[in-house]
Amino acid sequence: MERIDYFVKRFLLIIPTFLGITVLCFILIQFVPGGPVEQAIMRMKGIGSGEAAAVGQGDAGSITEAQREAIEAYYGFDQPIYKRYVNWLVTHRIGMQMPSYKYPHKTAWELIRGRFRVSLIFGLTGFILSYLVCIPLGIAKALRHNRMFDLLSSIAVFVGYAIPPFAFGMILKMLFCGTIEEFWDIFPISGFHSENYADLSFFGKIQDTFMHMALPVLCYVIGNFAVLTLLMKNSLIEQISRDYVRTVMAKGGSFTRAVWGHALRNSLIPIATGMGAILTVMFAGSVIIEQVFEIPGMGRLSLESIVGRDYPVFMGILALTSILGLLGNILSDFLYVIIDPRINFQGL
DSSP: OHHHHHHHHHHHHHHHHHHHHHHHHHHHHHTOSSOHHHHHHHHHHTTTTSSOOOOSSSOTTOOOHHHHHHHHHHHTTTSOHHHHHHIIIIITTTTTTSBOSSSTTSBHHHHHHHHHHHHHHHHHHHHHHHHHHHHHHHHHHHHTTTSHHHHHHHHHHHHHHHSOHHHHHHHHHHHHBSSSTTSOBOSOSSSSSOTTGGGSOHHHHHHHHHHHHHHHHHHHHHHHHHHHHHHHHHHHHHHHTSHHHHHHHHTTOOHHHHIIIIIHHHHTHHHHHHHGGGGGGGGOSOHHHHHHTTOOSHHHHHHHHHHTTOHHHHHHHHHHHHHHHHHHHHHHHHHHHHHOTTOOOTTO
């Protein structure tokens, strides 16, 4: 019963936590210099365009107070900050129905939805591959601790971990994308689909998507490779040294049965901590990796919205990330219970 009460409390805590995150970020962005009002004024003055913009008055180097007030009213900055937040939260449905400052003909949700599928495919593929590779490798390293396989695989793991994912991506592009004539031109250099993607057959589309995904996904996986592998290895080694494993073997059970039937399940508990992140995989892509491979995903959209002071889009991404992150934490706790039913949350 205490488990049900615990999860009910966790779900209820999502509301104040979400409000706290969004209120804090909403207040902070109001004081960031170079916001939409300042950018509009600069455009009216012709700053950075090489010529003064025609704004309906002779002196393009200055604007009237009435014009400034009109700009502030257009972006909603003439209202108190608490009223703007309520409008964002309720009227505009956590900002999803607000028009983008950069693309006024599109709402924040329309821009996010356009990048959602791409990031979901990349994030989910990288997430699954990370666990499919790292968990078996970590188990193999634990069962062959201090042997040649453990030594050689550790070298490979740490070499991969030492190379930043974006630098690894640049190396892969030079080696396999034909940027240097001496190497191979196997994979596309950028993007998510080829220009003739719509004209390809079903299997042709699958092949085209795979070719575009191969190198970026490899960069995604390499970032978590060492951490997950060593976490799995160390967790299993710790469980193998426990008394209950020796008890199983003392009663006539084999080492294989003790490991696969008892120790492995308990060693997965630390791994379950990161499994809740499956709800945020569409935002897990590295911004720099998406820049390197020119992938139109959520990472690039978030960077563009921050640099361009497109607050509706930025706050929309923040809201989705916050909600899914909070739900992911609850999912991790739920996985704890499934892996080890002895876990209880009494007193929490």
